[in-house]
Amino acid sequence: MTALRSVCPFDCPDACGLLVQVEDGRAVKVRGDPEHPYSQGTLCPKMNGYERSVGSPDRLLHPLVRTGAKGEGRFRRASWEEAIQLVAARWKDLAREHGSEAILPYSYAGTMGVVQRNAGHAFFHRLGASRLDRTICSPAKGAGWSQVMGATAGPDPDEVLDSDLVVLWGIHAVATNLHFVQRVKEARRRGARVLLVEVWPSETAAVADRTILVRPGSDGALALGLVHVLAREGLADEAFLAAEAVGWPELRARALAEYPPEAVSRLTGLAPAEIEELARALARARAPFLRVGSGLSRYANGAMTVRCIVSLAAVLGAFGRKGGGCFADASSSQALDLSPVTREDLLPRPTRVVNMNQLGAALAELRDPPIRSMMVYAANPAAVAPDQNAVLAGLAREDLFLVVHERFMTDTARFADVVLPATYSLEHADLYRSYGQYCLQRAQPVVPPPGEAKANWEVFRLLAAAMGFEEPVFRMTEDALIDAVLERLSPSWRAGLDLERLAAGRAVTLRPPAGPRWRTRSGKIELRNDALAEPLPRHLPTHEERGLPLRLVTAPAIHTLNSTFMERPELRERNGGMSLRLSPAEASARGLADGAAVVAWNGLGEATFALRVTPGLPDGIAVAEGVWWLAHAPGARNVNALTAQRLTDAAGGSTFYDNRVDVRGA
Known part of the structure; x- marks a missing residue:
């Protein structure tokens, strides 16, 4: 039995290192890699047993062509040659009759490897298809951070180990960031106090010394109410703000005038005394560390909410203290130039952009041309896209030619005209970074694919050949693309990187580059950002719906x-x-x-x-x-x-948390 290294490929900030026990060409056990710098040998409940997903008897093994009604899930087996030629012929006809923008790719983070996740970009750019705005997760959080911090890299999450007050703000970390939870527990063992600010008492509350429950969508108001108390009582870090920030006098005046505890109490549901107590606790802390989740960014005010919380961290001076700061996401994406994979230069002309959160409306309403075909890979929009009834109605259109590359007969695959069997991460090569820590790891396939399953990149190479695309990129292997990305690794991020270790499949740690402390236009933390329509942070309302409680x-x-x-x-x-x-x-x-x-x-x-x-x-x-x-x-x-298909205040994000319902007996 052999143990081989790999990486968890899923949409999680931890990107854990794996050791895969292989016997007779099968993965028989997956466990954590104790040598991984961040995950250190432990896995979440989902990845413990990953071999059961990879070896599931329900895997799709062969290409399929629809024989029943849309959504019925009846197919016949086809060869790869037949399936690829069918897709290519249909797309050539659609491009000739309606233009290439009648074709839409739909993909997201079913795999987070930089090659397989982005495998369709070069192909669809070359085709001149409609482009997809991939914003279903938390782009508003990134927007809120950048409105204050610009391109400043997020801190190393291990900084929390030296904190004496950790605030988990709007994050169900036990479900979504388990290895950060381990660090929070260690900080608590060392004497730190842990607070959870949330809208409901999730299992993460067990990690905290105290849970503070606010009304959904009111987190930004709470942050500004805390700024009010800090300013009113002389608890802001004035020396840090004078040296490192712009706009503190204006933000101070706004917070004092508009966000007293009584007003914030009406918005958040917290008592004024509770708001004041929390502000004083933050001010007393030697090194407060704020971990900002994604859920609070999925409201109409999501970007502004994050902007308010990041501004609060600056007012506390948290960024200037060892163990303190504000962590929204890691910034490892800045290290990698993905242009060898994505190839935007292949676009014959700018094409329209479709927001993935508004797929239902796009399938029903877009004209000139209407969407006549979709290819779905690394995603399951029938289940995960908002306004499910609108999405299912669009997928059920008989005039929509739907191609799905999948591992299982998902809700989306049941509507497909052609289903292509896909690989798992253990069955293909890729390069992985993380948005919750700074490790980079290269992975090779450790087991062969079952049946006739093929990786994303291999499928798009086949489609490119069938379409007659002759660009050299479509003849490159996954490993060649990975090499091209690594060759373009930013010199400022490459410093000290053990490239031999990376080539051997072991995780290496990227170090954010030295240089300007704050990578903003002004060179300082921008509490006031004059490039925005709203130069100062303020609380924005959520989508207000009437009639449902x-x-x-x-x-x-x-x-x-x-x-x-x-x-x-x-x-x-x-x-x-x-x-x-x-x-x-x-x-x-x-x-x-x-x-x-x-x-x-x-x-x-x-x-x-x-x-x-x-x-x-x-x-x-x-x-x-x-x-x-x-x-x-x-x-x-x-x-x-x-x-709903409504969007956030910036970056076109989803508003999954910003809906009202009522409940009755079935």
């Missing part, structure tokens, strides 16, 4: 990741089924008992859940954890039947 919180699940891992029955069981949490008072007011089948509904649709009456849950919210395949849902829809 409950805020829907679409929380992450611990045992699955969006719709990934739903192929494993033991993980579905551990998640407890597709459930909806209500407080005892909200359940009682509707005559609903724990365990009952209930329907959550709004103007977009409805979905059936099992009710979990949850003591300690605030009134006025309903919490749905995870994104379930329809095949495993108790009704005909999942939670995204209830989420």
Whole structure:
């Protein structure tokens, strides 16, 4: 039995190192790599047992061509040659009749490797297809950070080990950032106090000394209320602000005038005394460390909310203290030039951009030309895209030629005209970075693909050949592309990097480059940013909907990741089924008992859940954890039947957390 190194490929900030035990060409056990600098040998509940996903008997093994109605899931087996020629012929006809923009790629983070994730970009640029704005996760968080910090790299997450006050703000870290939780526990063991600011008491509350529950979408108001108290009581780090920031006098004046504790109390639901107490605790801390999650950025005010929290960290002077700071995401993307993979230079002309959060509207409403074909890879929009009813109606169009590259017969694959079998990360080569830490790791395939499954890049090479594309990039291997990316590794990030270790498949740590402390236009932290329509941070309202009493919180699940891992029955069981949490008072007011089948509904649709009456849950919210395949849902829809296609205040992000519902018995 041989143990080979690999990397967790999924959409998680940890990007853990793996050791894969291989026997007779099969992965029989996956465990954590104890030599990985960040994950240090442990894995989350999802990746423990990854070999069961890779070796699942439900894997797609051969190309398929539809024989039944759209969505029915009836197909016949085809050869790769037939499938590729069918797709290429159809796309040539569509491009000739309607123009290439009638074709739309749809992909996201089903794999986070820089080659396989971006494998379709060069092909669709060369084709002149419509482009996809890939903003379904948390671009508003990045926008909020950059509006204050510019291109300043996020701190090393290990800084938290030297903090004496850790604030987990809007993050269910036990579900989404487990290895940071380990560091928080170590900081707590060393004497740090841990606070959780959230809208509901998730399992992450067990890590904290105290949980502070705010109303959904009010986090920015809380941050500005804390700035008010710091300014009013002389607790701001004036020396740091004078030396390192611009705009403090103006922000100070706004916070004092507009965000007193009484006003912030009405917005957040916290008592004025609680706001004042929290501000004083932050000011007393030697090195406060704020870890900002993504959920709070998925409201109409998401970017502004993050901007307010980052500004609070600056007012505390947290950035200037060992163990202190504000961590939204790592900035390792700055190190890698992906142009050898993405090849935007192949675009014959600028083509239209379709926001992936508005897929339902795009399939129904776009003209000149309408979307007549889609290719979906590394994504499952039928399950994960907002406004599920609109998305399913679009996918069911008989005039939509749908190609899906997948590992399983997902909700999206059931609507396909052609299904192509895909590989897992253990079966192809790639290069992985992280958005939660600074490791870089190269991985080679450790087991062969089952059946006729092919990697993303291999599929697009086949399609390019069938379309007659002759550019040399389409003849490159994955390893050649990885080499091209590494050759362009920014010299400022390359310093001290052990390239031999990287080539051997071991994780290496990128170090953010030396240089200007703050990579902004002014060279300082920009509490005032004159390039923006709103130069100063302020609280913005969320999407205000009338008539429905409950805020829907679409929380992450611990045992699955969006719709990934739903192929494993033991993980579905551990998640407890597709459930909806209500407080005892909200359940009682509707005559609903724990365990009952209930329907959550709004103007977009409805979905059936099992009710979990949850003591300690605030009134006025309903919490749905995870994104379930329809095949495993108790009704005909999942939670995204209830989420809107509306966008955030900047960067075109999703507003999954910004919807209202009511609940009735099924």
